[in-house]
Every structure is written in structure tokens, then in C-alpha cells.
Amino acid sequence: MDMNDLTAIELARLDAICLDYECALRAGNASSIDSVVEKQGGKYADLLRSELIAVRDEIAHAASAAQETTFSTFATPSVPADTKSSLAMGDQIGPYVLTNVLGQGGMGIVYQAMDMRLNRKVAIKMLAVERVSRDPQQLASLRERFEREARAVAALSHPNIVELFDVGISDSNPFAVMELLDGETLDLYLAKTNCDAETVRKIGAQVADALAVAHRSGVVHRDLKPQNIMVMRRKDDSLHSPVDSSDAAPHQTVMVKLFDFGLSRSAGVMFDNAVGGDKPHSDAQTREGVVMGTPGYMAPEQARGEVAGPAADIFALGCILFEAFYGKRAFDGATPTARYASTLEAVPDTDPVVRRSDLALADLISECLHKEIVKRPASAEEIALRLRQRGPMLNPIQQQSAAGYGAGVFVRRRFMELLAGGSLGGLAVGLAFPDPTESLRGINSLAVLSFTDTKGESTTLAVNAAGLPLGDQVVDRGDELAALLVNELSRLKDVNVTPFRPLVATKPEQFRHIGAELEVDALVTGSFKTIQIGQKSFDEIRLQIVSSRTGNQLWGQNFLSPSGESLLEQSRFASELATAVGRSLTSSDEELAPPHMGAFSCLVDGVSRADPDSPAGMRKALSCFQSARRQDKGYTAPIAGIALTSITLAGQSPSSESLELIQAARNSVSDALALDKKSIDARLANAMLLWQTLYRYDEAAAELDKLLIDAPNHWQVRHQYGLLELTRGNAENALRLLREATQLNPMSVIAKVDHARSYWFLGNIERAIVDAKRAQAREPENPHPRGLLIDIYEYRGQFDLAAAEHIDIEFGTRVTPETYFEKRRASVLEQHPYGPFGTLLNQAILDSRITGHVGDATLGELADATPPMLPLLLSGHPSFASARLLPRAAEILPERSVAIDSPWLGTRTIAARG
Incomplete structure (x- = not known):
């Protein structure tokens, strides 16, 4: 039995085993060939063994010849400047007459040709293996693998997949004959087209359909990106356009085709499309193809050099949908290395206005982009189904x-x-x-x-x-x-x-x-x-x-x-x-038995004033809620308002007032939930009390999880959950929740500043400064953006910049640490606090800057007073770094801490879930 006796499915299965072995071999953790053959060879054991030996020998040869070994360097194989095609226009390869060069790169050429038998135009992609290696054994392996991969792809029949007609060898160079696509690549299409949600759905569903067929046949694309998707032209030579010419047609109908199903991956380069050129991308791979794919579209597992299965294609599809929907790349950067790092570490920044145009689509895109494979959609079929679930559109x-x-x-x-x-x-x-x-x-x-x-x-x-x-x-x-x-x-x-x-x-x-x-x-x-x-x-x-x-x-x-x-x-x-x-x-239960009219008016007044950006407003709101409660003792809403406003205000208040507010919040939570167990504000206040004053983090998280479902648009739910996740060390989730809070309430300065502060606590100081300045520009008189900037500048020793943020305070012409802290210590901390942390915690930050640490005695005093923001600052604020090591800190923080590698500050310790 040889390769020619195998079906396309059987070929694809053997190829997948070989690719897994290749990835493991390059990562240094491959099993022996004998063990792989024993487990997976079956009746094809001899064929599989010979293929694995060829893979091993090919990698060994490449490793011995390699001169550049830096894993993070994205390289293009060098090609002599005078390299030319050995074929001329008019030459014939089998029944195909070459008519034009569509593209040429370091690893091969794509020609336009005429099939003389069927009188049709085709594209011929030729892999110039003599440019890769002079080793006869490696050349033979390259040719064989090219041919069998091409045969596997040839078995894929779908309207949204480029059709592969033939494969062969000309002058020792493998070639593939495929459908000549007439159109432009999706990246060019997106550059000049603002796609609405419906168009994005139509494009995505077609791509998902094509992937579903490929995955069922055992073929994984591994380099899905806009450059490998063609937007087809109509017979009138124009790109697919709106359904009709009237203004009532809000979306476009497009037809797309996938191509470049990894035919060149064994040679270590992913080529551009068959129409727009065949030049290799400098960011298409790492050294010797250890990482196969394109930074910015490859899945995290690909970026780490792990096996890339169907889930990698799903991630790449998510990147494409994100780009089409939001008009920007999900993972961008000035260099391939930056895009590589972004894929591993960053959370894509969504546009809330665009997101709200189709929340279901936005959620599906986010799922596709999840860094954990198990949290992505299970299959391409599922994605296609969900993209089509929006039924026929009516005009407005x-x-x-x-x-x-x-x-x-x-x-x-x-x-x-x-x-x-x-x-x-x-x-x-x-x-x-x-x-x-x-x-x-x-x-x-x-x-x-x-x-x-x-x-x-x-x-x-x-x-x-x-x-x-x-x-x-x-x-x-x-x-x-x-x-x-x-x-x-x-x-x-x-x-x-x-x-x-x-x-x-x-x-x-x-x-x-x-x-x-x-x-x-x-x-x-x-x-x-x-x-x-x-x-x-x-x-x-x-x-x-x-x-x-x-x-x-x-x-x-x-x-x-x-x-x-x-x-x-x-x-x-x-x-x-x-x-x-x-x-x-x-109608709620309360509306079926309406509240007292005066109580309702007081409630509305209180709700409109209970803004965390304004302590004065929150104090006035408490007065309104208390008045409403007196007028109608069975009315839940004002009691829940007292609870939520009290715990929120406690975090920004002096110690004596804070303790009273915490107790008032506890009493009101109990009373409100006794009247209505479903009260959103009472449950939120309870969750805040749990993690901010009782340090019962898991219970708080469980309640906040439920609140996300019951009150999906309550910005304070996401804000508080984000702060809790930051305290627990769940960085990605914290950043997402805090960002969503700012999207739900764009006018909240405290939400924006907490989001900026989270970047600082996680090591991205420059992003924190930029975001704080943006919030400051929106409300120049608000103390919180200014306080965060002062905090960061002091931490960095930039006392001149910190001094400049103080309004109406003169620090002199030459600011030294001594002169700076003498002035700030004396009079201005209350006017310019570091944040909405209350007087005790703000004073502790200042004292630590002067003395160099927060000692056990200070931490004990803070713990006794239970200021609500203590867990957050103790877990992440640089001034509390030494305090995190104290035995007393273990009573406050989540059960354990973990070390993380920050791309900005190196290894540091943050609090994490026990």
C-alpha cells in the first residue's frame, strides 16, 4: 500500500498525526516514532512510520543549517535578488499554457494559465523547492507532502472553498492547479467598506460553512485571515453590492471563497492569495516554521507552538469577524512581535456603539476570541447556525x-x-x-x-x-x-x-x-x-x-x-x-400595590443623586431615601437605596463615618431582602459588604454572577465585580468588567479612573496615565483622575509632575522629595486624595511614600477600621507591597497569591483566588 491508495480522509488523518508530531518535535516533547505508530498507525502503520521518519529527518536537517534561533523573531526565507522564474509565458505544463505571472515570492510562483483541454482560465501555484533546500531527501519529502496535502484539499467541495483541479510535478517542482478567482481579497474589501452587522453575518456564515466542511474532512486551514478570503465579483464585473439600489436596503450581499489551505505549510511559509500575489509574509511564521500562522490572526495555542486544531480556525474566524464588525483588528501592533504578544495577553477593545447594533453577534465574536479553547464555540457548524439565527430582515x-x-x-x-x-x-x-x-x-x-x-x-x-x-x-x-x-x-x-x-x-x-x-x-x-x-x-x-x-x-x-x-x-x-x-x-409586586406618592417622589430624587462621583449627592440621596422609608415602611426600593448608597459612600468617607455607614448598609440589606429577595440594589450592596468588609470573596462573586444575568445593564454590578476580580488577581476578567462598566455609564469618572487604575496595578503604567488624563479632560474639577496621576507620578519619583497636578498649591521652583512631601503632608491630602479610598487609606499611602513601607501596626489599625477599599489596595497598590507579605495580610486577602509575568514590569505578585 502507498499514498496513492488512500482516500482524502485517510490522507488528512495521517497528515494531522504528522503535523502533531512535528509541532511536538519542535517543542522538544515528542514521543518516539514507535510509540506514535503503535497508538495511531493501525493498518497504515508502515506508511505512518515512513512519514514520521521523513518529518524527523527534515527538521534535523533544517536545524543543522539554521543560523537564526531566536524564537520571537518572525523571519522570511532569504531569496537571491536575481532569482527568476525558470518558465516563460507561453510555456506549457501538461495541458496548461502559462499566460501571466500573478505573483512571485521567496518560495514559489503563482501563474495564470489556460487549460487547453477545457478552454478555461486557471491559477497554477508552483512550489519552488530548489530554493528551500539542495538536500535530495528533504526535497523528496517536500514534494510528497505537498502532493498529499493537495489531494486532501481537493476532496473539499463547497461553494465557499476555492476548487482545486489538479496537482503534479514540473522539473522537480510540485504544482497545484486551482480555480482562478475573480475579485479582491477581504482585507482590501474591508479597507474601503463599512460593513453593517448583517453583512458581517453573511460573510461569517459563508466562511464558517467552508470551515465546517474542511473540519469534517480532517483539514484545518491554520492560516485563516482576510488575505486568504476572496470577495467575488459578479458577472457585471462589479463587486457584490446591496440587494437593490434603494435606500431601504441596509446591508450588502457578498459571496466569499476560502483558499490557501496550508498547501505550503511544510515549506514553512504561508503564501498570499492566488490572484493578488504569492509573496511570503515576513510575519507568517517564526524560525523554521515553529509557529505557523499570521500574528494578529493565529490562535494563542498556535502562538505558543502547540498543536493547531479546528479551534484555531474558530479563533481566526473571530478575528476576521471582529475586524469586519468593528472596523479594526482584534490584535494589532506595529510589529509582528507586538501582534504576537497581543494575541497572548490582550483583550480586544470593542466599540460599545457598534456592539449594541448587534449584541448577539458581538457576544459570538467574543466567544470565538476566548483564549481558552474549551470556551470557544464547539464547531464551525455552531457558528454558522448562530450567524443565521437573525431571520429575514424587514425594511425599517x-x-x-x-x-x-x-x-x-x-x-x-x-x-x-x-x-x-x-x-x-x-x-x-x-x-x-x-x-x-x-x-x-x-x-x-x-x-x-x-x-x-x-x-x-x-x-x-x-x-x-x-x-x-x-x-x-x-x-x-x-x-x-x-x-x-x-x-x-x-x-x-x-x-x-x-x-x-x-x-x-x-x-x-x-x-x-x-x-x-x-x-x-x-x-x-x-x-x-x-x-x-x-x-x-x-x-x-x-x-x-x-x-x-x-x-x-x-x-x-x-x-x-x-x-x-x-x-x-x-x-x-x-x-x-x-x-x-x-x-x-x-408590573412588579410593588406596582400591583403602589407605594405612597410622596415616598415615590423621594425615591426618584434619591436615585438621581446617588452618584458615586459625588459624595455630597450620595449624602443628599440618603436623606431622600430615609424620607421615603418613613412615608412608606413597606416600600423596598428606598431601603435598598440606603444599603447601596451607604456602602458606596463608606468607601470615600472618614473612619468614624465609614463605620456607621457600613452598619447602616448591613441593616438595610437585611430589611430590604426580607421584603424582596430579588431586589437588585440590595443584593449588590450585600455583595459589596461581603468582599469589602467581610473578605468573603467567593460568596460575593457568586452573587455578582447572578446579578450579571438579572441586571445585565446595571453598571455598578460590573464595576464592583471588576474591582473584586482585580483583588482576586483575575486580570483579564477584571479589565473586561471594568471596561464594560464605563461603556454602560460613559459619564462616570470614578468608573473610568478605576479602569485606568487597574492597568497600573497590572503593570501597564503608560496606559493608566493616558486613560487618567482622558478622564481628567472630561471633568477637570473631579479629584479622582488628578489623584491617580499624583499617585503614579509619586510612585515613579516624578515629583515635579506630581506637584503640577495640585491646584492652587505652590511647591516652589525646584521640587525635591523633601520639599514635595513637606507640602503635601501639611495641607493638601484631603483636597487631593489619591483615590476614593477614604481618609485612612489615603493617609496610609502617603505615609508609605515617606517611610518606605506599610508596617504591621499600620495594617492592624486599617484592618480594625475595615475601610471598604482595603482589600483592593492591599492586593494591588505598590505602596502595600511590603504589607502583602505580613501574616496579617493573609486574613484579608484571598487565600493565596500568585506570581505573574507582566510585559511591562516583569514578575510581580498579586492576589488571586484561593
Whole structure:
């Protein structure tokens, strides 16, 4: 029996065994040939043995000839400058007449040719083995492996895989004859095309289909990337374009084909496509092909030199989908080495606005890019199925009609309501005029702006403190209405509603600017005025939904309500808004037995002020919640508000106040959960108490896991979970959660600063500085970005830069450590804290800078006071490095610590899960 007697599937199986053996041999941990043959040879034992011996001899020959041995250097085999093709145009290889050179590189040539038998154009890829080696044994091995791999790929029949027609040898050089593809590679297509989610799905499904066929046949691509995917042309010689020429066709139909299924991998180089050129990539491999693939698209296991199976193709597909969806590479860098490192260490930065256009697609892409194989989708078939699960698309007008917002249906229904009379509090006048280019049901995120008064004037806060927390300032009617809508709409589970801050817009460009800043799909705004009808006074309230993309109105409606109507009664406006976007506000147990009207108004006021960016606002919020509790003792929401606000404020307060707040939080958690075990805010407060004051990290993580499911858009859930994961040493998860918190609440400075601080604690100081400066530019008066910069600059000994961050404090012309700490020690720590850690922890950081360490006595005092941020700082802040080694630290930190290798600071120790 020889190779010619084997089927394509049998060839692919033997090839996979040989490739696994080759990878193991290069890594220095291969089993003996005899043991491999015994376990896997079966009836093909003799053939497998000869192949494994050829692989072993080939690697041994290459190793003896190698001059460059640095693993991390991505190299291209050198080719003499005068190397030319030995064939001329018009020459014939079998039945194929060469007509053009499509590409030429260091390892071979791709020709265009005419098949004289079938009168068709083809592409011929020739592997010029004499350029690789002069060793007869190695040349024979290369030829044989090229041929059998080509035969295995030839068995793949699928519309999205380039068709391989023939293989052969010409003048000792193997060649493969394949379909001549007419189009452009996906990388060129993406460079000039902004793909919408539907187009990304269509491209991805075709690629996944092709991979599924290949994987079932035992063939793994191993170098999947945009350069190896062709976007085909239509017969009219134009690239596939929208389904029709109307504006109503929002997505493109494209057909793609995969090629270059590793035909040259045994020679150690991955070639470019058969149409655009056949030049070898300098980043296609490491020395002698130890790492096969392209940095930026190869899976982590490939980058480590391990066996690359179907899961590697799934990872590469994730990289391609990410690039098509977000318009940027998932793992980028200026050099191949940087892309290699990014693949191993980095988490791709997603664009939250793009992500919300198709959350299911975004989640699938993230799964494909998971660094652990078992957490990626199980197969290419699964990916193809999930990419197609979005059903046929309706155009925007059809979508709105289906939702009941077509002109005829909507107008008649509302007009009949108006004629029918009834309670004026429930009447709506005016019509909905949706923007025909967008669908209301496609809104997945929104923010509510301050309402303007009868003269079109903005609220005082929207003018003087736009975008800042409410704090303890007086709130106008326009802000009160907006806060009411935010409180109610936040109950929608599948729509992210940005926490309220006073902002106003009246012009399309203003709506577009705010929408981009807040990273939301739409903005809710409105106006109010008082009118007289007979002897009665009414408030006319105008609600609008405006596209953040165009600045155009998508929906609008007028409401009349009796003047003086309570916020509880006006909460029905939120139900109308929810209906407009195709959702509904389901009734809770509390709504079936409505709360006291005064208690509800106090609750809304408290929720709008309970912003972690504003200690003054949180103190005012506590007063509001306590008032609501007094008015309605059975109302869960204000009790949960007391719990969450108390533990949040405790982390930023002096020691005596912090202890009282922690106790208040514990009492309120108990009371709130006794009334409603499902209360989101009470459960979140409980999780914070568990890890920040009781050091029960696993219990807290278990509760936060559940909260992620029950409250997927609650930014504080992700923020707190991120801080907990940072404390436990789960770096990748911490960075992801903290980043997602900033995406859910783009206006939160404390969320942005904590995200920046996490980079510092994990060793990436430069990224932390950049992010802190960006947050500082957004809110120059907020102390937290400035405090983080001061902290980092002091740590680095850059006291001149640290001094420059102090407002209205003169450090003199020459700043030394002595003069710097004398000034900072005396008067400015309270004004410029290092972070929202409370006075004890901020003082401990300063003292450690002066004395050089945090001693056992200091750590004992801190532990007794239980400041909520102690676990976080003890686990990661550089000033607590010596304290982490103290026996007392073991009582606070998670059960064990692990050493990690940081690409920026080398080996360091952080807290980790026990």
C-alpha cells in the first residue's frame, strides 16, 4: 500500500498525526516514532512510520543549517535578488499554457494559465523547492507532502472553498492547479467598506460553512485571515453590492471563497492569495516554521507552538469577524512581535456603539476570541447556525408598521383615544412621525436629556453644570421629569439606560454630539408648559425619541396631565416610551400595590443623586431615601437605596463615618431582602459588604454572577465585580468588567479612573496615565483622575509632575522629595486624595511614600477600621507591597497569591483566588 491508495480522509488523518508530531518535535516533547505508530498507525502503520521518519529527518536537517534561533523573531526565507522564474509565458505544463505571472515570492510562483483541454482560465501555484533546500531527501519529502496535502484539499467541495483541479510535478517542482478567482481579497474589501452587522453575518456564515466542511474532512486551514478570503465579483464585473439600489436596503450581499489551505505549510511559509500575489509574509511564521500562522490572526495555542486544531480556525474566524464588525483588528501592533504578544495577553477593545447594533453577534465574536479553547464555540457548524439565527430582515418601514407605528394604524388609534375622553391624565395628543430610515425596535441603549420649559429654555443645571452629577443642588422641573423617566426605564432588562445627568439638546448636531459622547442609540427629550382648558390647569408634556446617529426625531407624542399630578401618576409616560421602542414595563409586586406618592417622589430624587462621583449627592440621596422609608415602611426600593448608597459612600468617607455607614448598609440589606429577595440594589450592596468588609470573596462573586444575568445593564454590578476580580488577581476578567462598566455609564469618572487604575496595578503604567488624563479632560474639577496621576507620578519619583497636578498649591521652583512631601503632608491630602479610598487609606499611602513601607501596626489599625477599599489596595497598590507579605495580610486577602509575568514590569505578585 502507498499514498496513492488512500482516500482524502485517510490522507488528512495521517497528515494531522504528522503535523502533531512535528509541532511536538519542535517543542522538544515528542514521543518516539514507535510509540506514535503503535497508538495511531493501525493498518497504515508502515506508511505512518515512513512519514514520521521523513518529518524527523527534515527538521534535523533544517536545524543543522539554521543560523537564526531566536524564537520571537518572525523571519522570511532569504531569496537571491536575481532569482527568476525558470518558465516563460507561453510555456506549457501538461495541458496548461502559462499566460501571466500573478505573483512571485521567496518560495514559489503563482501563474495564470489556460487549460487547453477545457478552454478555461486557471491559477497554477508552483512550489519552488530548489530554493528551500539542495538536500535530495528533504526535497523528496517536500514534494510528497505537498502532493498529499493537495489531494486532501481537493476532496473539499463547497461553494465557499476555492476548487482545486489538479496537482503534479514540473522539473522537480510540485504544482497545484486551482480555480482562478475573480475579485479582491477581504482585507482590501474591508479597507474601503463599512460593513453593517448583517453583512458581517453573511460573510461569517459563508466562511464558517467552508470551515465546517474542511473540519469534517480532517483539514484545518491554520492560516485563516482576510488575505486568504476572496470577495467575488459578479458577472457585471462589479463587486457584490446591496440587494437593490434603494435606500431601504441596509446591508450588502457578498459571496466569499476560502483558499490557501496550508498547501505550503511544510515549506514553512504561508503564501498570499492566488490572484493578488504569492509573496511570503515576513510575519507568517517564526524560525523554521515553529509557529505557523499570521500574528494578529493565529490562535494563542498556535502562538505558543502547540498543536493547531479546528479551534484555531474558530479563533481566526473571530478575528476576521471582529475586524469586519468593528472596523479594526482584534490584535494589532506595529510589529509582528507586538501582534504576537497581543494575541497572548490582550483583550480586544470593542466599540460599545457598534456592539449594541448587534449584541448577539458581538457576544459570538467574543466567544470565538476566548483564549481558552474549551470556551470557544464547539464547531464551525455552531457558528454558522448562530450567524443565521437573525431571520429575514424587514425594511425599517415594515418594522415600524409591524410594531403598530404605521401612519394609519397609529393615528387612528390615538385619535379615537382623544375623542373617547376619559381621564385627561391619560390623554395623549399629537402624532408619531418616525424617521423612515431607522427602526425604533432597533434601539438597545438610550439616555434621557433634561426637559426644556414653555419658552424652550434649559434647566439651570443643564446650563451651568451640564453633564455633572446632581449633587445636593436644587432640581428644576425639567430635570425632575427626566430623572423620573430614567428611574422607570432602567427597569427594562434589554435596554441600557444611562444614569441621569443634566444635559440638553435642541439641534440635530447637538443630539449627534451627545449621542456619540454617551455611546447610545437614541436620546429621549421633551418640553413642558402649562395650559388652561376651561377652569382647569394642565401640564402639556411633549416627549420625543431622537436618533443619536442622525439627530432626527424617530417618535414624538404630547401628553396632558392635571397640574400638580404626582410623579407616581406621571410614571405612565415611561410605559409609553417603552412601548414605542417595542418593549413593555412589566408590573412588579410593588406596582400591583403602589407605594405612597410622596415616598415615590423621594425615591426618584434619591436615585438621581446617588452618584458615586459625588459624595455630597450620595449624602443628599440618603436623606431622600430615609424620607421615603418613613412615608412608606413597606416600600423596598428606598431601603435598598440606603444599603447601596451607604456602602458606596463608606468607601470615600472618614473612619468614624465609614463605620456607621457600613452598619447602616448591613441593616438595610437585611430589611430590604426580607421584603424582596430579588431586589437588585440590595443584593449588590450585600455583595459589596461581603468582599469589602467581610473578605468573603467567593460568596460575593457568586452573587455578582447572578446579578450579571438579572441586571445585565446595571453598571455598578460590573464595576464592583471588576474591582473584586482585580483583588482576586483575575486580570483579564477584571479589565473586561471594568471596561464594560464605563461603556454602560460613559459619564462616570470614578468608573473610568478605576479602569485606568487597574492597568497600573497590572503593570501597564503608560496606559493608566493616558486613560487618567482622558478622564481628567472630561471633568477637570473631579479629584479622582488628578489623584491617580499624583499617585503614579509619586510612585515613579516624578515629583515635579506630581506637584503640577495640585491646584492652587505652590511647591516652589525646584521640587525635591523633601520639599514635595513637606507640602503635601501639611495641607493638601484631603483636597487631593489619591483615590476614593477614604481618609485612612489615603493617609496610609502617603505615609508609605515617606517611610518606605506599610508596617504591621499600620495594617492592624486599617484592618480594625475595615475601610471598604482595603482589600483592593492591599492586593494591588505598590505602596502595600511590603504589607502583602505580613501574616496579617493573609486574613484579608484571598487565600493565596500568585506570581505573574507582566510585559511591562516583569514578575510581580498579586492576589488571586484561593
